[in-house]
Amino acid sequence: MAIDTTTSTPAPTPAPTTPDTPRMSTRDKLVLFVLCAAQFMVALDFSVLNVALPVLGADLGMSQSALQWAVTAFALPSGGFLLLFGRIGDLYGRRRLFLTGLALFAAASVLATFAWDPASFLAGRALQGLGAAVIVPTGMSLLTTTFAEGPARDRALGISGTLMSLGFTIGVVAGGVLTDALGWRSTMGLLAVFALVVLPLAPGLLPESRTPSRPHLDVPGAVTVTGGLLSLIYALTTAADRGFAHADVITTLLAGLALLVAFAIVESRAEAPLVSLPMLRRRTVAWGNLGGLVTFSMMSTVVFVLTLYLQEILHLSAWQTGLVFGVQGVVSVVAGTLTPRFVSRLGARRTLVLSLAGQGAFVAGLLFLNTHTWSVWLVTAAVSLASMFHLGAIISYGLTVTSGVPDEEQGLATGLVTSTQQIGITVGIPLLGVLATTSEDLMSGTRTVLALNAAIVIGTAALVALGLRTRRTARSGAVETEPLGSR
Structure with missing residues (x-):
């Protein structure tokens, strides 16, 4: 159930306000801070490492062709598991899953910071992506169910969207500055610090949120959509390096499309579908x-x-x-x-x-x-x-x-x-x-x-x-x- 946090008092802003502009309570602001900080952290992760890749490769002994996996290892789970974790949060508790994702992201960032070889670094990146796949949908759901539809939600989503866009841009700048000053490991360390700052604040501020009923999880739908998204993202990221004519790209692209078609068929027949058609x-x-x-x-x-x-x-x-x-x-x-x-x-x-x-x-x-x-x-x-x-x-x-x-x-x-x-x-x-x-x-x-x-x-x-x-x-x-x- 959404919690209405709006009042008729205009928000204190230098620009003229209207009666529809909500004033947020202190608690609302703290909740918004926690959720937006987590989204900002994930957006930062998309770009903060890009400038550091040549230095990282030389330090860990990764070839030029292997460096794409520093990005792909994060993108695969972060995109592939989003729908699954969004639905799990609906059924079993968004707050609980959000906290789990934050803890996983923090641990993964520490592992990536202190990685000793390519395998340990890529494992950290993959676990970061898995944590992001938990944080993003559950965090957005907590935001939209905490702030009532209308001016309050518009304002909250406006702030969240701004910070996500800004996080991607700041990542480009911060990645270069940190790599030059402190080395590539500092880019991963920055993410660990973010997660460890947000994690202690979240339990006391975020309300639990789930659906009133708890139907069975649509396992066939989860398998087909996750497999389809993983295959599709792998194909498209690999195509940037090898071209669309490569056998790996063609095979996984076709497999991804076939699994997504299968997902649509499964969802049309499921009693409690993962995605409502x-x-x-x-x-x-x-x-x-x-x-x-x-x-x-x-x-x-x-x-x-x-x-x-x-x-x-x-x-x-x-x-x-x-x-x-x-x-x-x-x-x-x-x-x-x-x-x-x-x-x-x-x-x-x-x-x-x-x-x-x-x-x-x-x-x-x-x-x-x-x-x-x-x-x-x-x-x-x-x-x-x-x-x-x-x-x-x-x-x-x-x-x-x-x-x-x-x-x-x-x-x-x-x-x-x-x-x-x-x-x-x-x-x-x-x-x-x-x-x-x-x-x-x-x-x-x-x-x-x-x-x-x-x-x-x-x-x-x-x-x-x-x-x-x-x-x-x-x-x-x-x-x-x-x-x-x-x-």
Whole structure:
């Protein structure tokens, strides 16, 4: 059951407030801090190690081809087990599972920090990914069931989305600074410190939350969807290194698709399905997740190709490149504070459509890049503004998908939301980024990727707008579904 924490008193903020703006109690703020800190920590883990990989490989004796597993070992379990752990949290207690995930993540980060060989390091990364697969869906479910639907939840999700986006960006900057100053182990140590700070605070603050009934866990559904996601993520991450023609990639890609088809068949016949097919047929869930998948996958590709462009073409140092993305992070914070206000006025669905269109438009502006050093200013401005709309899309798609979903199914809905995030971050670079890295001319390849990126995002904005449009009956003109602007 959701706990209503809103009051009629406006929140104390320098900007003008409206009567709908909730004031959070001290306890609400502490709960939000714990949940957001955990989400920030996971987002940080996605990028903090990237800059450190060459140093890490030399220290542990990992070959260049083996270094991809430093990323893949985390991405496989973190994306593959999300739906399963989201449902387990629904059935057996989200708070209990969230605490277990935090403890596992902390222990795994300590193992990765003090790893003595490649096997121990990759084991730590895999366990980090497993902990993240527990933390993200249960944390999101705790957030959406603690804060009532409406302004309170909009504001909480706005803060959470901002910190997740900021965590990914800060990871790029912090990874370079920490590796230069203290070595690659400090990047993993930072994550251990985060987890060990959050873990003692969580038990006394977070309420327990589960479904009123406790049906049997859908084991066939869990096996097929987890196997399908694991195979799909493995195929796409491996394709970035070996290409889509490699036998491993083709085999696991086909296996993943077959398992996901089997999952859909199993769920249509299950007494207590892992994923409710009627939920997937909700327009808000289907179109909202499409918007989320595109905004994450395309923005991760932009960051990837621009990192190559800034260092390989404009010859910026790692620190200078990090500074460019640091500006992006600051703009994301501002966007996170403003987006809930737009949602309250325009509705989550319309905000999603406008945010996707804005992201695509500013990515299209990057097509004017060239080899001259002044282009760094265009990169800074365009990517920062694109990130502002990207943050708006993140917040509004989460609200679109979870609004109207009963508390007992919030784990399912947020599991879909977070699976979309993880898969989006994973698939973008293999699908488009490889066009830049395999091109004979990096400048030409970069422009090709950015053009396709902008076209996909803007096209998705149009599709989502059509999919979520108001429908009226032919005879009476009565509204059949919620209007585009509704939450």
